[in-house]
Amino acid sequence: MKNETLLNIVKEFGSPVYVYDAAKIETQYKRLTSAFSKVKQLKINYAVKALSNISVLKLMKKLGACLDTVSIQEVKLGLVAGFNPQHIIYTPNGVSIEEIETVAKLGVQINIDNLSILEQFGTKYPNIPVCIRINPHVMAGGNTNISVGHIDSKFGISIHQVPHILRIVENTGMQINGIHMHTGSDILDIDVFLYASEILFETAKNFKNLEFIDFGSGFKVPYKEGDIETDIEEFGEKLTVRFKTFCKNYGKEITLAFEPGKFLVSEAGYFLTKV
Numbered sequence: 001m002k003n004e005t006l007l008n009i010v011k012e013f014g015s016p017v018y019v020y021d022a023a024k025i026e027t028q029y030k031r032l033t034s035a036f037s038k039v040k041q042l043k044i045n046y047a048v049k050a051l052s053n054i055s056v057l058k059l060m061k062k063l064g065a066c067l068d069t070v071s072i073q074e075v076k077l078g079l080v081a082g083f084n085p086q087h088i089i090y091t092p093n094g095v096s097i098e099e100i101e102t103v104a105k106l107g108v109q110i111n112i113d114n115l116s117i118l119e120q121f122g123t124k125y126p127n128i129p130v131c132i133r134i135n136p137h138v139m140a141g142g143n144t145n146i147s148v149g150h151i152d153s154k155f156g157i158s159i160h161q162v163p164h165i166l167r168i169v170e171n172t173g174m175q176i177n178g179i180h181m182h183t184g185s186d187i188l189d190i191d192v193f194l195y196a197s198e199i200l201f202e203t204a205k206n207f208k209n210l211e212f213i214d215f216g217s218g219f220k221v222p223y224k225e226g227d228i229e230t231d232i233e234e235f236g237e238k239l240t241v242r243f244k245t246f247c248k249n250y251g252k253e254i255t256l257a258f259e260p261g262k263f264l265v266s267e268a269g270y271f272l273t274k275v
Contacts, residue, residue: 001019001021001023001024001270006019006270006272009272010272010274015272015273015274016271016272016273017271017272017273018269018270018271018272019269019270019272020051020053020055020056020265020268020269020270021268021269021270022059022268024267024268025056025059025060025063025264025265025268026059026063028260028263028264028265028267028268029044029060029063029065029264031232032044032232032236032258032260032263032264034233034236035232035233035235035236035237036236036239036240036256037236038240038244039240039243039244039256040253041212041253041254041255041256042255042256042257043066043212043255043256043257043258044064044065044066044257044258044260045065045066045067045068045089045214045257045258045259046060046065046066046067046068046259046260046261046264047068047217047259047260047261048067048068048069048070048074048077048078048261049070049074049261050261050262050264050265050266051261051265051269052074052077054077054080054081056265057077057078057081057083058081058082060264061081061082061083066083066087066088066089067083067087067088067089068089068091068259068261069088069089069090069091069108070090070091070092070093071092071095072090072095072099072102072103075088075090075103075106075108079106085106085107085108086107086108086109088108088109089108089109089111089131089214089257089259090103090108090109090110090111091111091113091133091180091182092113093113097117097120097121100112100117100121101121101124101125104121104125104128109129109131109178110128110129110130110131111130111131111132111133111178111180111214112130112131112132112133113132113133113135113156113157114157115157115161115164115165115168118130118132118157118165118168119168119171119172121174122168122169122171122172122173122174123172125174126172126173126174126175127175128174128175129175129176129177129178129211130174130175130176130177130178131176131177131178131179131180131212131214132157132165132176132178132179132180133156133157133180133181133182134156134157134158134159134162134179134180134181134199134200134203135156135157135158135159135181136156136159136181136196136199136200137158137159137160137199138192138195138196138199156181156182159199159203162203162206165206166206169207175209176207176209176210177209177210177211177212178210178211178212178213178214178257179200179203179204179207179210179213179214180213180214180215180216180257181196181199181200181214181215181216182216182217182218182259190230190231190234190235190238193215193218193235193239194235194238194239194242197215197239197242198242200213200215201213201242201246204246204250205250210250210254211254211255212254212255212256212257213243213246213254213255213256213257214257214258214259215239215256215257215258216258216259217258217259217260217261217263219232219235219260219262219263221262221263221266221267222267223266230263232263239256243256
C-alpha cells in the first residue's frame with residue numbers, strides 16, 4: 001500500500017487508525033492455494049484468532065475461505081459475517097460439553113481433542129459427524145511456548161491413545177469425518193511438518209469414512225524486512241505428493257484442509273498515528 005494512500009486515510013479518518021490491506025491478504029491467499037493447486041479438493045479455514053475484524057472475515061468469505069474457530073464467540077462472529085455453519089470448524093480446548101453441544105446445534109463442524117468429551121458427545125449425538133484432533137508428539141514451532149504438538153501439550157488426543165478412540169467410536173457408533181492436528185506456530189522446517197503429516201496419515205487409516213484431513217497451520221511468517229519464512233511452495237509440492245499417495249491407498253479423494261492465520265494477515269496491517 002502506497003504511503004500517499006495511508007496519509008490520505010489519516011487525513012480523512014484521523015489517527016490513531018489501523019488499516020488492513022485487502023490486496024496483501026488476497027495475494028497470500030492465492031499464494032497458498034497455488035502451492036496446493038494440484039490437490040483436487042482443498043479447503044482453507046482461516047484462523048479467526050489471528051484477526052477477527054468483521055470486514056476481514058467478510059473478505060475471507062469472498063476469497064472462498066472457510067473459518068477455523070476456537071470459541072463460541074468466534075463461531076457467532078463468523079455467522080454474522082455471513083459464513084454457512086458448515087463452512088466453520090470449531091476446535092475448543094477446555095470448554096464445557098454444554099458449549100460444544102450449543103455449537104453443534106448451529107450446524108458447525110465439531111473438532112474434539114479430549115477422550116472424555118469425545119465419549120460424552122458420541123454417546124448423546126452419535127449421528128453428528130465429528131473431527132478428532134490428534135497430538136502427534138512432534139516438537140515444532142518457533143519456541144516451546146508456541147509448540148503445541150509435543151508429548152506434554154494439552155492440545156489433542158495422544159497418538160498412543162488411538163486404541164481408546166477406536167473403542168469409543170465402536171461403542172457409541174459415532175461418525176468420524178475428519179482427522180486434525182496443529183503442531184505449533186512459526187514452523188520454518190518443512191521436514192518437521194512433513195514428518196508430523198506422515199503420523200497423521202497413519203492415524204487416518206483407522207477411520208474408513210473420512211471426508212477431510214486438516215493439517216492445521218503454523219507457517220513461519222516474516223516479521224520484518226529480510227526475515228526468514230516457510231517455503232510454502234516447496235512444502236506444497238512435497239505434501240501434495242504424499243497426500244495424493246494417501247488418497248490412492250485410502251480408496252477415495254478426500255479434502256486437504258489448512259488453518260492459516262498469521263500467514264494471511266500478518267503483513268497486511270498498518271498502524272497509523274501522528275508523531
